[in-house]
Amino acid sequence: MTPTPLPAAPGQESVWDYPRPPAVEPTSELVVVTLGGVPVASTTAAVRVLETSHPPVYYLPRDAFEPDVLEPAAGSSVCEFKGVASYVSVRVGGRLLPRVGWTYPTPLPGYEVLADRVALYATDLSCTVDGEVVEPQPGGFYGGWITSRVVGPFKGSPGTLGW
Numbered sequence: 001m002t003p004t005p006l007p008a009a010p011g012q013e014s015v016w017d018y019p020r021p022p023a024v025e026p027t028s029e030l031v032v033v034t035l036g037g038v039p040v041a042s043t044t045a046a047v048r049v050l051e052t053s054h055p056p057v058y059y060l061p062r063d064a065f066e067p068d069v070l071e072p073a074a075g076s077s078v079c080e081f082k083g084v085a086s087y088v089s090v091r092v093g094g095r096l097l098p099r100v101g102w103t104y105p106t107p108l109p110g111y112e113v114l115a116d117r118v119a120l121y122a123t124d125l126s127c128t129v130d131g132e133v134v135e136p137q138p139g140g141f142y143g144g145w146i147t148s149r150v151v152g153p154f155k156g157s158p159g160t161l162g163w
Helices: none
Strands: 023-027 031-035 038-043 046-050 057-061 070-079 083-092 095-103 117-120 126-129
Touching (some): 046 117, 070 095
Antiparallel strands (some): 023 046, 031 038, 031 126, 057 117, 070 083, 095 117
């Protein structure tokens, strides 16, 4: 069953207008990530991956991260479009969030801009885009960030796997 897209108001985007395969676009929005009030990353040089039915996934350049907060994590996964993903953990002080992010060290053609960038799940981190607190994409599998800029419905909730 295909869902009915919500209408986008002026200044909003419908995730149902995003393409498949996904598009990648640069953004100058200020992206800030903290853990318990401690800085993790900050940048105005992120890129957004836009895919049908998904809120944008923000990929931050590695140099946007505070020193020593990213650690390699076990495991990998494969995206048919972007290639093989490696996982990262975030450590701030004595707190470790395992496998809270991922990267594509050698992305497939068309997605080369993702090399040396990291995407993060917003579930346990405080993430903002231009000062707006991000809501994580539902379901815990996908890593999209929901802001007032995008409307759904969004893939990830129960019953949406076939979208």
